[in-house]
Amino acid sequence: MNAFIRRGDFWSGLTLVALGAYIVKEAWSWEYLTVDGPGPGFFPLWYGGAMIGLSLLLVAGAVLKSDSAAPQKHVNWSELRRVLTCWAAFVACIALLNVLGFVVSFALMTWFIIAVLFRKSQRLAIGLAVGGALGFYALFSLALGVALPAGFLF
Amino acid sequence: MDTLSGLLQGFDVALSGTNLAMCIVGVLLGTVIGVLPGLGPPATIAMLLPLTMRLEPTGAMIMLAGIYYGAKYGGSTTSILLNVPGESASVVTCLDGYQMARKGRAGAALGISAIASFIAGTLGVVGLMLIAPPLAQLSLAFSAPEYFALMVIGLAMVVLLSGESLTKGLLAMLVGLWIATMGTDLFSATSRFTFGQTALLGGIDFIVVAIGIFAIGEVLANMEPQEPAGMLPVPKGLKNLLPTWQDMKDCRFAFVNGSLVGFIVGILPGAGSTIASFLSYGIEKAVSKHPEKFGTGAIEGVAAPEGANNAETAGSLVPLLTLGIPGSGTTAILLAALVLWGFKPGPLFISDTPALFWGLVASMYIGNVMLLILNLPLVAVFAQLLKIPAYAMYPLILGMALVGVYSDSSSMFKLGLLALFGALGYAMRKLHYPAAPLVLGLVLGDAMERALRQSLMMSQGDISILFRPIPAGLLLVAAVLLIVPLFKKFNAMRVQVLDQKA
Numbered sequence: 001m002n003a004f005i006r007r008g009d010f011w012s013g014l015t016l017v018a019l020g021a022y023i024v025k026e027a028w029s030w031e032y033l034t035v036d037g038p039g040p041g042f043f044p045l046w047y048g049g050a051m052i053g054l055s056l057l058l059v060a061g062a063v064l065k066s067d068s069a070a071p072q073k074h075v076n077w078s079e080l081r082r083v084l085t086c087w088a089a090f091v092a093c094i095a096l097l098n099v100l101g102f103v104v105s106f107a108l109m110t111w112f113i114i115a116v117l118f119r120k121s122q123r124l125a126i127g128l129a130v131g132g133a134l135g136f137y138a139l140f141s142l143a144l145g146v147a148l149p150a151g152f153l154f
Numbered sequence: 155m156d157t158l159s160g161l162l163q164g165f166d167v168a169l170s171g172t173n174l175a176m177c178i179v180g181v182l183l184g185t186v187i188g189v190l191p192g193l194g195p196p197a198t199i200a201m202l203l204p205l206t207m208r209l210e211p212t213g214a215m216i217m218l219a220g221i222y223y224g225a226k227y228g229g230s231t232t233s234i235l236l237n238v239p240g241e242s243a244s245v246v247t248c249l250d251g252y253q254m255a256r257k258g259r260a261g262a263a264l265g266i267s268a269i270a271s272f273i274a275g276t277l278g279v280v281g282l283m284l285i286a287p288p289l290a291q292l293s294l295a296f297s298a299p300e301y302f303a304l305m306v307i308g309l310a311m312v313v314l315l316s317g318e319s320l321t322k323g324l325l326a327m328l329v330g331l332w333i334a335t336m337g338t339d340l341f342s343a344t345s346r347f348t349f350g351q352t353a354l355l356g357g358i359d360f361i362v363v364a365i366g367i368f369a370i371g372e373v374l375a376n377m378e379p380q381e382p383a384g385m386l387p388v389p390k391g392l393k394n395l396l397p398t399w400q401d402m403k404d405c406r407f408a409f410v411n412g413s414l415v416g417f418i419v420g421i422l423p424g425a426g427s428t429i430a431s432f433l434s435y436g437i438e439k440a441v442s443k444h445p446e447k448f449g450t451g452a453i454e455g456v457a458a459p460e461g462a463n464n465a466e467t468a469g470s471l472v473p474l475l476t477l478g479i480p481g482s483g484t485t486a487i488l489l490a491a492l493v494l495w496g497f498k499p500g501p502l503f504i505s506d507t508p509a510l511f512w513g514l515v516a517s518m519y520i521g522n523v524m525l526l527i528l529n530l531p532l533v534a535v536f537a538q539l540l541k542i543p544a545y546a547m548y549p550l551i552l553g554m555a556l557v558g559v560y561s562d563s564s565s566m567f568k569l570g571l572l573a574l575f576g577a578l579g580y581a582m583r584k585l586h587y588p589a590a591p592l593v594l595g596l597v598l599g600d601a602m603e604r605a606l607r608q609s610l611m612m613s614q615g616d617i618s619i620l621f622r623p624i625p626a627g628l629l630l631v632a633a634v635l636l637i638v639p640l641f642k643k644f645n646a647m648r649v650q651v652l653d654q655k656a
Contacts, residue, residue: 019332030346038607044346051329079378110553147560149566
């Protein structure tokens with residue numbers, strides 16, 4: 001496999017080329033100039049074009065620097081898995097807010113992070129999850145009057 | 155209103171019970187987040203911003219500013235005791251601060267850091283008070299073309315100074331501009347980049363992007379396992395924290411250097427406190443009679459950068475409040491806060507809202523005194539915060555982010571966007587894309603497009619309106635700022651080639 005394929009710059013550059021192309025395509029369908037002056041397509045067309053140019057430069061840089069002798073920084077998959085698991089727990093917490101409400105969803109997320117990701121004891125994880133959730137409820141809902149997402153349970 | 159009467163009015167505002175309490179909360183919170191590595195002022199201010207919508211704006215602004223400059227005081231504690239900067243501006247303090255602590259002089263290092271921060275922070279506020287009003291007067295002559303050029307220069311400087319890759323900085327800024335243009339175009343009522351979602355017609359809230367990128371992105375980045383660092387002990391008792399008379403004498407120039415360099419660098423949009431502290435350290439070393447001691451525990455090497463990063467805070471408020479141009483991620487969030495409260499930072503800000511401006515200035519004098527009092531005797535207490543385990547802190551940050559976004563909009567859609575921007579923030583960190591240009595592009599994008607379109611409407615599409623003397627000068631400066639690194643790069647490449655040939 002070519003060295004540049006493993007570079008973040010190469011893939012992020014390609015993603016931004018695609019985003020720039022999308023911006024230009026959309027801006028093209030809006031008016032560029034109106035009788036009153038620049039239209040809604042004016043500004044996006046310019047920055048979309050600049051985005052394509054700069055991201056192509058980034059991609060070209062990644063390809064040209066793809067010297068196999070250069071030290072490569074490999075993706076640490078176990079680290080990435082841990083990060084993605086945490087992010088998934090956060091997304092799941094958001095998805096559950098309308099069903100279980102903030103207090104229960106937040107407690108579940110906290111328990112998951114402490115017990116599963118940090119491998120701490122169940123006693124500690126449950127204690128901090130319940131304490132944290134009730135603390136948030138007491139501070140924001142009761143003391144400050146902030147409306148927290150409510151579900152069927154709480 | 156002259157400076158003295160303005161300041162008296164400011165103290166009247168800042169010394170009211172509520173505002174004093176807000177100032178205490180702000181500086182205390184700032185110190186705490188400054189001490190905690192991995193949680194910076196932008197993330198904290200972004201998370202608290204939605205909650206401050208319920209507060210009176212002057213008090214809320216006093217609190218948010220307190221967090222901003224309070225964090226600079228707290229940041230040195232971990233640099234000195236752990237060799238880990240609490241926030242980016244305290245990186246340089248590690249060089250001599252940690253060495254002093256290793257030699258048993260942690261108390262003197264912590265003490266001189268607090269004293270330098272107090273002196274430079276206070277002198278910075280004096281500078282803000284004296285320079286902001288005349289600068290605002292001067293900029294009253296500005297109209298749409300001048301504003302457009304100012305925003306271009308602001309963005310250009312941030313991009314220039316935001317990391318190792320200029321291309322990545324520019325791309326991050328363009329993504330920010332793209333997010334800023336999402337929603338309904340106010341000139342033509344055209345829906346732009348809404349993906350057919352009615353929830354996007356009003357655009358994407360700045361708060362969602364800022365909390366996602368700074369707070370969630372930070373938590374995700376810190377989920378990667380890290381080696382725990384060993385903390386050096388904090389000396390007990392105020393007496394052991396006070397520097398000696400000789401230390402104070404040795405730091406005379408460092409106090410002045412830190413104050414001046416920090417304030418001047420702060421005024422320049424995009425330079426930031428990290429550059430201010432590096433610059434003042436470099437100057438201090440260059441003029442020192444014993445430069446060889448720097449890096450081995452020279453007390454001036456702690457005083458100069460710590461002073462500079464505190465004076466920079468006041469300096470950075472000058473362009474923010476008088477021109478509406480933020481110079482960093484944190485000041486961009488403060489600008490968003492002012493706009494959300496219904497204020498318009500710019501030339502008329504001081505004359506339209508004197509109570510807010512002068513109240514803020516006076517609160518910064520008070521806040522700096524509070525921080526000196528807090529940081530000298532209570533440093534051991536703050537150091538205990540470093541013992542809070544990551545597994546307890548991260549869920550709290552995620553919870554705060556959820557509450558912050560939900561309390562602002564009660565929208566589940568925005569919580570979904572929060573998760574998306576969190577992932578983006580993490581990806582940006584891993585791929586070395588700077589976050590500050592994105593946030594600035596987002597904050598300035600809308601106003602920049604408006605200024606550009608208003609300018610071209612004024613001239614009926616004639617672009618020469620942007621080449622009137624003031625905007626032309628500013629655009630020229632922006633162009634130079636963007637071109638110079640290309641030459642530097644070219645030069646570096648040339649030198650590299652020459653080396654290889656040799």
